[in-house]
Amino acid sequence: MRFLFVHQNFPGQFRHVAQALAEDPRHEVVGIGDVRTVKPGRAMHPRLQVVAYPSPRGGGQQTHPYLRNFEGQVRRGQKLFRAAMQLKATGFVPDVVVVHPGWGEALFLRELFPAARHIHYCEYFYRADGGDVGFDPEFPVTVDGRAGVHVKNSAQLLGLTQCDAGISPTLWQRSRYPAEYQPRIRVLHEGIDTARARPDAQAVLAVGGRRFRAGDEIVTFVARNLEPYRGFHGFMRALPGLQALRPAAQILIVGGDEVSYGRRLPAGESYRQKYRAEIADRIDASRIHFLGKLPYDDYLKVLQVSAAHVYLTYPFVLSWSMLEAMACGCLVVASATAPVQEMIVDGENGLLTDFFDADMLARKVAGALADPQAHAPIRARARAFVVQNHDLRTHCLPAWVDFLTQGEDTTDGRS
Structure with a gap:
């Protein structure tokens, strides 16, 4: 044919x-x-x-x-x-x-x-x-x-x-x-290529002069571009509260400064700059790392070292990254929006949060970081769901x- x-x-x-x-x-x-x-x-x-x-x-x-x-x-x-x-x-x-x-x-x-x-x-x-x-x-x-x-x-x-x-x-x-x-x-x-997107307890991600390892207290956020459609503003607004609850947590943020969806800012401005400036006086910036766009293997390492992965979206197209995070055994804290709810059952194979409630997001992520062993079965079920349904x-x-x-x-x- x-x-x-x-x-x-x-x-x-x-x-x-x-x-x-x-x-x-x-x-x-x-x-x-x-x-x-x-x-x-x-x-x-x-x-x-x-x-x-x-x-x-x-x-x-x-x-x-x-x-x-x-x-x-x-x-x-x-x-x-x-x-x-x-x-x-x-x-x-x-x-x-x-x-x-x-x-x-x-x-x-x-x-x-x-x-x-x-x-x-x-x-x-x-x-x-x-x-x-x-x-x-x-x-x-x-x-x-x-x-x-x-x-x-x-x-x-x-x-x-x-x-x-x-x-x-x-x-x-x-x-x-x-x-x-x-x-x-x-x-x-x-x-999702679950043979490639998979957990790795030995994963190490080198960023500049630092090395982040699986098992560390690491929160991750990934989007093709950092913009409101993918909840970037809500994630940034949750960081002051999250850092107050978990002052040792490292935050890894992957994504570019362009706009894939929605409203564009004036030339020369980006949502990363806008929302970073909004919270600048309430955060420890040394623990927040903007990694830009990464090669695929490095992106997978980000997911493999993650202790809690945040995925937020308007009711819109589902990102591959959410299912790849689940396949990597991430504990995904996601917005209770469509079509996320088609994939994640709260407490079963991930955690759901209100898209607009930054305080709730901070508490959910902090709770996940506080007791990783209690959430290990959720991570295992997340990968099993993707392997069974979307491999x-x-x-x-x-x-x-x-x-x-x-x-x-x-x-x-x-x-």
């Missing part, structure tokens, strides 16, 4: 399945992405061809504000379509097209490959209520903002009318989509490959 994977940041969520299919000599696999993030021909696998399309410009300033995002999606869909036309001219016609529709890349592919089976990665459907929009009173949404949310789904809605099936990583993320389309969306996570090799990857190669799905929509 021939497979085409499309993602503006290829491979995105398709890394493992694209590689697995490329390993099978019966298949031919091609990936396409934006040239800014994709290096054509990079060696993900010797049998996986990667091509790039030119980066499109976004919507114009004269375009209606509600439509600027959609205009950018249409332009991206055009660029992708032309690159796919060139690919088709070489003789490559896919049997299966797998695409993330969120940036507009799926808009015109059905026209080019009408006989293919089109599968969309249904990551998140925006709504004005019940999710990220308006969740945080610190960042209120305007009437214009609520109205614009509906237009934000335009590319996905057009895609849903054309795709044969969809995949969502969690039940809650699927539930955000219109009810009439949900039966066609399979719930299937991309998977890459034994569960998720075989299910992905089977779904993509066996034609129409006949399940009830669950993984």
